[in-house]
Amino acid sequence: MARGRYCIGDGSFSFAAAHHLTNLPDAENKAARPHGHTFTVEVQLTDTELRAPGFVADYAELAPVGEYLKRELDHRDLNALFTFDTTTDALAQHITAWFLAHMPPERGKQLHAVHVDFGATTGAHQRVDDESFTFEAAHHLEGLPDGHKCGRPHGHSYRVDLRLDRQTSPRRRARLRALLAEYLDRHLDHRDLNAVLEFQPTSELLAEHLYARTLGQANAREAAAVQAVRVWESPRRWAEFTQDERSGR
Numbered sequence: 001m002a003r004g005r006y007c008i009g010d011g012s013f014s015f016a017a018a019h020h021l022t023n024l025p026d027a028e029n030k031a032a033r034p035h036g037h038t039f040t041v042e043v044q045l046t047d048t049e050l051r052a053p054g055f056v057a058d059y060a061e062l063a064p065v066g067e068y069l070k071r072e073l074d075h076r077d078l079n080a081l082f083t084f085d086t087t088t089d090a091l092a093q094h095i096t097a098w099f100l101a102h103m104p105p106e107r108g109k110q111l112h113a114v115h116v117d118f119g120a121t122t123g124a125h126q127r128v129d130d131e132s133f134t135f136e137a138a139h140h141l142e143g144l145p146d147g148h149k150c151g152r153p154h155g156h157s158y159r160v161d162l163r164l165d166r167q168t169s170p171r172r173r174a175r176l177r178a179l180l181a182e183y184l185d186r187h188l189d190h191r192d193l194n195a196v197l198e199f200q201p202t203s204e205l206l207a208e209h210l211y212a213r214t215l216g217q218a219n220a221r222e223a224a225a226v227q228a229v230r231v232w233e234s235p236r237r238w239a240e241f242t243q244d245e246r247s248g249r
Contacts, residue, residue: 004048004211004243006204007112008056011042011236015069019078019086034077037118039088041069041095042236046112053143054202057107059237068098088116130230131162131177135189139201153192159232160184160210163242168225176225179217180210203239207231211241 018036021029043065047056078086082094092114100108138155141148162180164173193201199209211229218226228242 004208004241005046006048006050006056006208007044007046007240007242008059008204009042009044009238009240010059010062011040011115012059012234013041013043013066013069015039015041015074017073017076017078021085021087022079023085039073039091040117040119041065041092042115042117043095043099044112044114045107045110047110050202050204053141054200054205056110056204056239061104061107064103065095065099068102069095088118092116129164129166131164131173131180133160133162133181133184134158135160135184137188137191137193139193141200141202143200156233158206161230161232162210162214162226163228163230165225165227172222172225176214176218176222180214183210183213183217203231203233203237204241207239207241 016036016038018034020034021031024032043062045056050056073081078091082090084090084094095116096111096114099111099114103111135158136155137158138153140153141150144151160180162176164176168176187196193206197206197209199205207229210231211226214226214229215223228240230238230240232238
């Protein structure tokens, strides 16, 4: 395969705040009235190489982002804190700037995007044309610091999103879906991943494995349609693998 790229997303951050928008073309727009939201924040990191035991970064390393949001933005009036119009895009830019100024430089170099949304979802959730699958499995990770919870046997209700070119024909799409569904059902569902896989079963390496497996079972035209595989270990945290020449990044 061509050089790969890994990306992870952590959308577990949120804060509850009041605000109103001022730069609206319509003075009657209800967003101009004082109101509020539960804002959700997703941070995405990307890299072409993984750190041991197979991470772009440990999600725990992103904890300072949540601490900042809770300490400075949670249960506040955003218009009293900021001079800019507090749209979700502007808030994402602010959090990006905070991240680059306060997080370790290595994480700053990996920062790919920050998304801010309202309510229970963030902008990076499933695309409507992704093919999605689920499987239930146990695993543990080796080589972590003593006491790290991921070193203990545990499990996840995994979701896998197979991203295909939007122009993929229904027949080709169905064939690729069947290939991945059969593999997940026969080899990973209701299994201990450490017992059936020959690598550390991090979400990043699982995504790469499923991407390579799908390409390996597909013919040339089918393989050309495959853009990325994303593995969700929880409703808010995911890892994705693609190839640079396919991703355009």
